[in-house]
Amino acid sequence: MTELGYWVALSRVNGIGYVRLRHLRDYFGSLERAWSASESDLRSSGLDERLARHIADARQSLSPDAEVARLKQYCIDAFTADDERYPPLLQEAPNAPPV
Secondary structure (H helix, E strand, C coil): CCCHHHHHHHHCCCCCCHHHHHHHHHHHCCHHHHHHCCHHHHHHCCCCHHHHHHHHHHHHHCCHHHHHHHHHHCCCCCCCCCCCCCCHHHHCCCCCCCC
């Protein structure tokens, strides 16, 4: 699976937006590794205890693979802020959506 599933799953976690997603990717090397990280490792990355707990809880109910399958089911072509198709002006917005 591509990183898209992890972008989508993590973006559904309350308190995780574009800036934190980029930070997690940079810190862990990939969002897949961030998704799998322990709460302790998430806190070591700079997240507070609440956000680390939100991610851990999300792993119980969200599946990156299922998120991508759901998008395909509804014929939604999602892309991340790193994709060249992402609108440049939207990327400059302070609360730009990560996906």
